[in-house]
Ligand SMILES: Nc1ncnc2c1ncn2[C@@H]1O[C@H](COP(=O)(O)OP(=O)(O)OP(=O)(O)O)[C@@H](O)[C@H]1O
């Protein structure tokens with residue numbers, strides 16, 4: 001297997017003054033793979049992603065990008081290599097959509113900050129790939145939640161990174177736009193980009209991810225192929241829910257169903 005682009009080695013982290021602790025997490029991200037990070041609310045998914053993106057510094061262990069400590073990479077170089085989509089982005093800025101997406105090109109611009117023809121082309125295709133071209137002249141803060149989300153995804157596409165870290169990229173999207181974004185990420189990964197995405201959609205993760213990392217209370221409960229992680233007893237225990245695994249009738253991949261009280265009454 002090729003050398004990892006990003007490595008998390010034996011990392012632990014806690015927020016100052018908080019009880020939560022991410023404990024001894026190790027994870028490698030290789031070119032061309034999609035890794036899904038799943039787990040209950042508060043299990044540490046966003047924290048792990050922030051460590052991977054160099055937004056937080058581990059208390060122990062290290063995170064490297066291309067073999068170099070991610071926090072020592074200069075911002076401009078880091079932005080050309082790695083893109084990060086936060087769970088709760090700053091969404092109040094009063095720029096036109098096209099300008100928001102063009103911000104993704106900043107790490108490539110020269111001293112005077114002018115966009116070249118190629119920059120404009122990259123921005124345009126990012127808008128088209130996320131179905132946001134028709135919103136190009138709108139003011140960003142007037143968009144709906146899902147439209148904003150797609151524009152922010154366009155922005156990280158325009159960054160042309162080798163590693164994409166996305167925190168719940170499809171949470172606000174309808175099934176059409178959600179599957180469009182997943183197809184897009186999957187297509188990018190087949191062209192060699194490494195993608196790590198946090199999601200609560202276990203079934204989408206099972207379909208799209210090469211590997212899953214299941215977190216529970218700050219620890220990796222299991223890491224492996226979707227078939228290895230989509231384990232009925234394991235998911236039921238970790239999510240404290242009555243989880244059943246069935247075969248997706250169309251793809252034969254594992255699918256999780258949650259049986260609530262209504263389901264028990266019906267059966
Ligand atoms: N800035 C912070 N300061 C203190 N504690 C924090 C901070 N950010 C997160 N936490 C705590 O750390 C724990 C893990 O949070 P994290 O955001 O990583 O969870 P998550 O798995 O992404 O959850 P969710 O599915 O709800 O997004 C939680 O208990 C949270 O309250």
Ligand SMILES: [Mg+2]
Pocket residue numbers: 045046047087167
């Ligand atoms: Mg989170």
